[in-house]
Amino acid sequence: xxxxxxxxxxxxxxxxxxxxxxxxxxxxxxxxxxxxxxxxxxxxxxxxxxxxxxxxxxxxxxxxxxxxxxxxxxxxxxxxxxxxxxxxxxxxxxxxxxxxxxxxxxxxxxxxxxxxxxxxxxxxxxxxxxxxxxxxxxxxxxxxxxxxxxxxxxxxxxxxxxxxxxxxxxxxxxxxxxxxxxxxxxxxxxxxxxxxxxxxxxxxxxxxxxxxxxxxxxxxxxxxxxxxxxxxxxxxxxxxxxxxxxxxxxxxxxxxxxxxxxxxxxxxxxxxxxxxxx
Amino acid sequence: xxxxxxxxxxxxxxxxxxxxxxxxxxxxxxxxxxxxxxxxxxxxxxxxxxxxxxxxxxxxxxxxxxxxxxxxxxxxxxxxxxxxxxxxxxxxxxxxxxxxxxxxxxxxxxxxxxxxxxxxxxxxxxxxxxxxxxxxxxxxxxxxxxxxxxxxxxxxxxxxxxxxxxxxxxxxxxxxxxxxxxxxxxxxxxxxxxxxxxxxxxxxxxxxxxxxxxxxxxxxxxxxxxxxxxxxxxxxxxxxxxxxxxxxxxxxxxxxxxxxxxxxxxxxxxxxxxxxxxxxxxxxxxxxxxxxxxxxxxxxx
Numbered sequence: 197x198x199x200x201x202x203x204x205x206x207x208x209x210x211x212x213x214x215x216x217x218x219x220x221x222x223x224x225x226x227x228x229x230x231x232x233x234x235x236x237x238x239x240x241x242x243x244x245x246x247x248x249x250x251x252x253x254x255x256x257x258x259x260x261x262x263x264x265x266x267x268x269x270x271x272x273x274x275x276x277x278x279x280x281x282x283x284x285x286x287x288x289x290x291x292x293x294x295x296x297x298x299x300x301x302x303x304x305x306x307x308x309x310x311x312x313x314x315x316x317x318x319x320x321x322x323x324x325x326x327x328x329x330x331x332x333x334x335x336x337x338x339x340x341x342x343x344x345x346x347x348x349x350x351x352x353x354x355x356x357x358x359x360x361x362x363x364x365x366x367x368x369x370x371x372x373x374x375x376x377x378x379x380x381x382x383x384x385x386x387x388x389x390x391x392x393x394x395x396x397x398x399x400x401x402x403x404x405x406x407x408x409x410x411x412x413x414x415x416x417x418x419x420x421x422x423x424x425x426x427x428x429x430x431x432x433x434x435x436x437x438x439x440x441x442x443x444x445x446x447x448x449x450x451x452x453x454x455x456x457x458x459x460x461x462x463x464x465x466x467x468x469x470x471x472x473x474x
Numbered sequence: 475x476x477x478x479x480x481x482x483x484x485x486x487x488x489x490x491x492x493x494x495x496x497x498x499x500x501x502x503x504x505x506x507x508x509x510x511x512x513x514x515x516x517x518x519x520x521x522x523x524x525x526x527x528x529x530x531x532x533x534x535x536x537x538x539x540x541x542x543x544x545x546x547x548x549x550x551x552x553x554x555x556x557x558x559x560x561x562x563x564x565x566x567x568x569x570x571x572x573x574x575x576x577x578x579x580x581x582x583x584x585x586x587x588x589x590x591x592x593x594x595x596x597x598x599x600x601x602x603x604x605x606x607x608x609x610x611x612x613x614x615x616x617x618x619x620x621x622x623x624x625x626x627x628x629x630x631x632x633x634x635x636x637x638x639x640x641x642x643x644x645x646x647x648x649x650x651x652x653x654x655x656x657x658x659x660x661x662x663x664x665x666x667x668x669x670x671x672x673x674x675x676x677x678x679x680x681x682x683x684x685x686x687x688x689x690x691x692x693x694x695x696x697x698x699x700x701x702x703x704x705x706x707x708x709x710x711x712x713x714x715x716x717x718x719x720x721x722x723x724x725x726x727x728x729x730x731x732x733x734x735x736x737x738x739x740x741x742x743x744x745x746x747x748x749x750x751x752x753x754x755x756x757x758x759x760x761x762x763x764x765x766x767x768x769x770x771x772x773x774x775x
Contacts, residue, residue, distance in 0.1 A: 359618035363681070365582055367632035367688055368608030377635055381622040 227453075234450025237443045242451070247413050247429075253440045257448055259415045263330070263424035264399060264455070266417060267409060270334025271398045275341035276391060282342075283349025283387075288375060290350070299350075306343030313339050314404030322408060330416075330423035333409025340401060341394035348390025352383040388467045396456045402427040426452045530555040530692060530722040531576060536589035538571050538580055545571040545585070549748045551741055553692070558714060558723045560737035560754065562730055564769065567743040569726040573694050576724065577610040578603045593692070608636070611690035615697040617677035619669030619684070626665040628680055632688035647687050655683035656713055675706025682713065693717065695725040699732065711736050730770055734758050742766045 241256045248255030282302075286295055317336035322328055356379050364374040380387075405411070410422040411432065417423075426448045433445035531553035538546035546568045553559050561569040574580040575587050578598065591598040598606055619628045627634075629648045638644055648665075652658040657679040661672070669680055678698060685693060695714070699707040714723060714736045727733050733740050734754060741751040742765070750757060750766045761767045768774055 357618070359614060359616060360620060362579060362582065362612075362614065363618045363620065363684075364631070364635070365603075366577065366579060366607055366612035366614075367635070367684065368604050368606075369632065369635040370604050373635050378620055378622075378631075382620075384622075 230446070230449050230453055233443075233446035234448075237447035238450055242444070242447055246415060250438070255444075257424070257426065257429055257444065257451075259412065260424040260426045260429045260448065261451065261455075262417060263409070263412070264426045264452070266330055266419070266423060267333045267337055267405070267425055268395060268399055270330060270419065271337030271341060272391075272395065274335055274338030275394065275398075276338075276345060278338075279342045279345035279394070280349050280387065283346045283390075284353060284375060284380075286346070286350040287353035299347075302343045302346050305339075306347070309403075310336075310340055310401050311403035314406065314408055317404060317408045325420070328408060328410035328422040330409055330419045330421065333405050333423065333425070334419070336404035336408045337398040337401065340398050340404065344397060345387075345390045345394040348393065349383075349387050352386030352390065353379055355386065356382045384467050388463050392460055392463055395459060399452065399456055400427060402431050406431075426455075528555070529553060530594065531724075532590075532592040532595075533572075533576070534590045536572065536575055536587060536591065538568070538575055538585055538587040540583075540585050545746055546575070546587070547746045549589075549743075549746075551748055551751055553722060553724055554739070555722050556718055556720075557738040558718050558725060558736050560733035560740045561724065561726045561743060562728075562733050562740060562769075563743035563749075564774070565728075566745075568746040569743050570696050572743065573612075573696055573724060573726050576692070576694055577607050577612055579607075579612065608632075608688050609690055610692040610694060611685035611688060612694045613678070613682055613685055613696065613698045616701055617674060617681050619672075619677050619680050621668070621670050623669060624666050625661050625669050625672070625680060628669040629683045629687050631684060636688065647689075648683075651683040651687040652680075654686050654717070655679045656709060656716075657683055673706070675702050675709060678702060678706070678710060679713065682710075686717075690721065692722045692724065695723065697726055697728060700728055707732070730758070742769060744769070 241254060243256060243261065244258055245254070245256030246259055247257060282298065286299060289295065290299065314336050317332050317339065321332035321335050325332070360378055360382060361374055364378040365371070369378070405425055405428050409425055409428070411428040412422045412424040430445045430448045430452070433441040433448065436442065436445075529552040533552070534550050536546050536549040536551075537544060549568070549572060551572075561572060563569050571580060571585070574583070574585075576591060576598070580587055581603070593601070593606070593609065619625075620631060623631060626648055629651050630638075630644050633644055633647060649658060652661065657676060660676060661667075661680075664671075669677065672680060678701075682693075682698070698714075699710045702710065711732060714725065717723060718738075725733075725736065737754045739751065740754040740757040742749045742757065742761075742763075744765055750761060750763045752762070756762075757766060758770060761770065
């Protein structure tokens with residue numbers, strides 16, 4: 197009688213489990229390959245030395261590591277304030293036509309290929325300045341972060357129970373202070389996750405940097421000059437015909453993943469709630 | 475009228491001035507002429523009676539809406555100072571809506587209202603809601619301590635967020651408020667712990683302390699004990715009774731025994747209308763309206 201139902205039940209569960217495994221396999225493979233290939237190539241020189249000229253082996257990517265940091269910093273500077281404030285706007289006042297339009301456009305923005313974002317930054321910053329620069333790269337990365345961070349901020353603020361807002365308002369706390377001092381702290385954990393997702397996405401982008409930050413084989417921390425980045429480095433070195441360069445590309449990939457991981461960890465610790473969650 | 479004062483509760487005030495009107499009956503009075511709140515029965519022309527000026531809150535012809543749905547129709551009700559007024563009635567009768575009109579939290583939930591509310595003679599709708607809510611505090615059905623704050627910070631929240639800088643003064647007020655809320659002895663050694671670490675009843679008393687800290691004149695309570703066990707409920711009720719010497723309290727409750735225990739006056743609401751408003755004793759012993767009697771004897775609701 198119920199045999200057939202059990203068969204159906206079993207096959208559906210199996211299907212779900214298999215799909216789950218299928219999702220994890222490529223992820224594990226990426227991690228395994230990057231770590232296996234990269235860890236052997238990473239040495240102290242990699243963090244302290246500059247790239248060697250073609251033909252010489254060894255050297256490092258100190259400039260690219262710093263460059264990625266600067267680019268991410270600039271991107272955060274341009275992207276995060278706008279994103280977080282528009283997230284707050286959408287959550288608190290966004291139930292009107294303007295809010296709906298904004299939400300829709302943000303979703304559209306998240307679907308725009310990153311290379312197109314790069315073109316926009318090229319037109320906005322590189323053309324007026326007449327040369328490639330870290331600034332242009334930062335603008336591109338900032339634009340890339342906006343949709344993720346905006347929507348996560350909105351969702352996380354909406355998740356804060358209405359009763360906290362009411363409690364604060366009933367104490368005679370003005371609306372802006374309620375949002376800033378009661379709602380935002382309650383949503384901080386989630387917003388941090390959003391910021392990290394945005395940063396991780398920005399850190400992994402190559403296309404928009406190719407014609408904004410360009411890349412640089414020399415040491416530069418100037419925001420008005422072209423700057424090196426790990427992703428562009430990987431792009432250049434991975435397709436080069438030199439074995440030593442390929443090895444360094446793996447190392448760069450490994451370092452990039454580790455950086456994102458460490459960044460994640462630092463954020464978690466810094467924004468950890470004083471009180472254990474119940 | 476002369477039976478108003480069985481326990482000497484109203485001894486300081488003249489009976490016929492303090493007794494609220496014997497309710498606006500929709501069938502009888504409000505249809506023909508709007509009821510004059512605070513006006514003793516039998517003196518229909520004594521509109522400007524001294525009682526009106528003595529009332530803490532005077533509400534006239536309140537109509538409250540959620541979108542197009544009318545939640546309250548033509549409610550006129552006066553709240554005397556330093557008394558506990560209970561609002562009872564079946565679910566969906568508009569009790570909470572009425573309460574939330576008094577500190578304009580009704581607007582926060584997206585509602586609208588018409589009519590007039592006066593707090594000490596000042597029209598509430600002309601006051602800034604932020605200022606109003608510092609004078610008319612509120613305790614909610616579900617205890618809602620701020621999750622990111624400690625016990626101390628929760629009580630101090632209203633002060634700090636409203637700009638209090640003096641740390642010593644803050645500490646004093648926090649202690650006083652916790653003591654008034656009968657919570658001090660239980661939490662004095664753990665003020666730094668999360669407010670969420672307390673039990674449900676303690677959390678509710680914490681919320682009451684938080685409300686007391688901003689020193690309101692009126693405290694609105696929206697079923698403050700409905701989610702609590704009997705012992706915690708008894709504590710809250712004792713607390714309400716002890717608070718009325720300094721505050722005017724309006725409490726919405728589902729629990730008729732609770733209304734009978736804590737309140738001086740009781741208002742019975744039914745489908746958005748005020749059916750009867752009288753001394754609690756009268757409501758529960760000799761209600762004037764059949765609907766009230768049916769409700770308190772459990773025939774509906």
